[in-house]
Amino acid sequence: PQTAGRTPAGSVTVGGLDVRDLAEEFGTPLYVLDEADFRARCRAWRDAFGPDADVFYAGKAFLSRAVVRWLTEEGLNLDVCSGGELSVALASGMPPERIALHGNNKSSAEIEQAVEAGVGRIVLDSFQEIVRVAHIADRLGRRQPVQIRVTVGVEAHTHEFIATAHEDQKFGLALTGGTAKPEAGGGPAAEAVRRVLKLDSLQLVGIHSHIGSQIFDTSGFEVAAHRVVGLLADIRDEHGLELPEIDLGGGLGIAYTPEDDPSEPHEIAASLREIVGRECRGAGLAVPRLSVEPGRAVVGPSACTVYETGTVKELPGLRTYVSVDGGMSDNVRTALYDAEYSVSLVSRTSDAEPMLSRVVGKHCESGDIVVRDAFLPADLAPGDLLAVPATGAYCRSMANNYNHALRPPVVAVKDGEARVIVRRETEEDLLRLDVG
Numbered sequence: 001p002q003t004a005g006r007t008p009a010g011s012v013t014v015g016g017l018d019v020r021d022l023a024e025e026f027g028t029p030l031y032v033l034d035e036a037d038f039r040a041r042c043r044a045w046r047d048a049f050g051p052d053a054d055v056f057y058a059g060k061a062f063l064s065r066a067v068v069r070w071l072t073e074e075g076l077n078l079d080v081c082s083g084g085e086l087s088v089a090l091a092s093g094m095p096p097e098r099i100a101l102h103g104n105n106k107s108s109a110e111i112e113q114a115v116e117a118g119v120g121r122i123v124l125d126s127f128q129e130i131v132r133v134a135h136i137a138d139r140l141g142r143r144q145p146v147q148i149r150v151t152v153g154v155e156a157h158t159h160e161f162i163a164t165a166h167e168d169q170k171f172g173l174a175l176t177g178g179t180a181k182p183e184a185g186g187g188p189a190a191e192a193v194r195r196v197l198k199l200d201s202l203q204l205v206g207i208h209s210h211i212g213s214q215i216f217d218t219s220g221f222e223v224a225a226h227r228v229v230g231l232l233a234d235i236r237d238e239h240g241l242e243l244p245e246i247d248l249g250g251g252l253g254i255a256y257t258p259e260d261d262p263s264e265p266h267e268i269a270a271s272l273r274e275i276v277g278r279e280c281r282g283a284g285l286a287v288p289r290l291s292v293e294p295g296r297a298v299v300g301p302s303a304c305t306v307y308e309t310g311t312v313k314e315l316p317g318l319r320t321y322v323s324v325d326g327g328m329s330d331n332v333r334t335a336l337y338d339a340e341y342s343v344s345l346v347s348r349t350s351d352a353e354p355m356l357s358r359v360v361g362k363h364c365e366s367g368d369i370v371v372r373d374a375f376l377p378a379d380l381a382p383g384d385l386l387a388v389p390a391t392g393a394y395c396r397s398m399a400n401n402y403n404h405a406l407r408p409p410v411v412a413v414k415d416g417e418a419r420v421i422v423r424r425e426t427e428e429d430l431l432r433l434d435v436g
């Protein structure tokens with residue numbers, strides 16, 4: 001987090017608070033979320049895109065009541081992809097018109113909840129869903145604004161992207177191919193547009209595309225924008241209609257290790273605006289309202305996880321295994337995606353030699369790795385506190401109860417004050433679910 005510093009005694013501070021005091025008061029493992037950092041990042045995104053664009057924070061990265069309040073105050077909108085996320089958003093005062101509902105398999109109950117609440121958009125993901133949303137909106141007497149999610153044939157992750165004719169994955173409707181009336185021209189996406197335009201209870205406002213996550217190279221967005229604008233031009237030619245919105249999804253990468261070099265929001269905004277503007281001018285279209293959906297790039301860098309060191313086991317000639325009191329239950333990303341993180345000793349400074357270490361959790365499997373390769377001081381001992389930065393996104397939100405682990409709390413820090421925003425799970429919480 002931006003507000004990290006050190007005390008004269010050598011321990012690390014976040015938001016003006018000593019991590020040793022935070023660990024003492026709230027226990028470990030502990031997610032520490034820097035509210036000022038989060039809000040600053042929201043403002044950077046909002047300011048970068050300006051008043052003629054919308055920034056939808058992707059709630060799947062991390063969502064809580066406090067986060068929804070901060071987003072609302074900072075002028076961001078919210079992308080949710082389940083009834084659970086939608087409930088948190090509505091219960092915390094996010095105006096429904098600023099909410100978008102996503103998902104490849106929304107249940108009728110979720111659709112009904114969203115239409116009834118009056119969400120600003122539902123992003124349609126299949127032919128069956130077009131019918132389902134239309135029926136529900138019709139029954140509730142609503143005209144629901146919708147976007148159609150298209151697969152642009154670009155898949156981007158980290159430093160690369162690949163462009164293929166069809167993406168072999170579950171989301172969206174392809175621009176080309178498919179069996180839906182190819183004689184009418186275009187692919188499933190063009191056919192979806194035809195079907196939506198025939199339904200009075202749906203108001204088609206735009207086209208949506210999301211090409212991947214942890215992306216550093218904006219050229220994938222360039223191909224996506226080119227193809228989405230191509231569809232907008234086809235829609236104008238076929239239906240005499242210029243759709244007012246285009247959403248290019250999320251996916252902007254963050255620095256997990258010092259080697260990662262992500263772009264700033266203003267660079268991304270300038271690049272996306274330039275690409276969309278150029279493509280629209282080329283196609284003779286008015287530039288639609290642009291929106292994006294960053295999750296990781298807003299909340300990822302704002303939090304760190306604080307662990308207490310337990311067993312330190314040296315394997316001569318190999319490495320030292322440093323066990324901490326959490327693991328794949330509070331950060332599954334290393335085990336699941338081979339994600340890279342860094343780690344530091346934060347309760348004191350040390351002049352001891354660096355030792356090649358692997359930070360592992362306390363779960364009953366050897367894949368339970370938090371940080372695969374790290375150098376930690378050779379005098380590391382049980383009771384030392386370690387912090388893993390950049391754990392704000394997809395860590396608490398993907399936390400689990402493997403081995404009946406209790407999911408750690410999220411503590412928001414700001415100006416020397418700490419506040420629990422998601423409390424630690426208790427054994428009673430787990431036993432309450434177990435009704436057998």
Ligand code: LLP
Pocket residue numbers: 058060061079102210212213214249250251252293294295296297333337393394
């Ligand atoms: N919009 C849509 C439609 C998405 O599917 C996603 C992420 C986002 C926005 C936000 O993407 P972001 O800006 O956070 O990269 N669990 C994985 C990431 C899965 C992302 C899924 N969709 C991880 O931990 O890396």
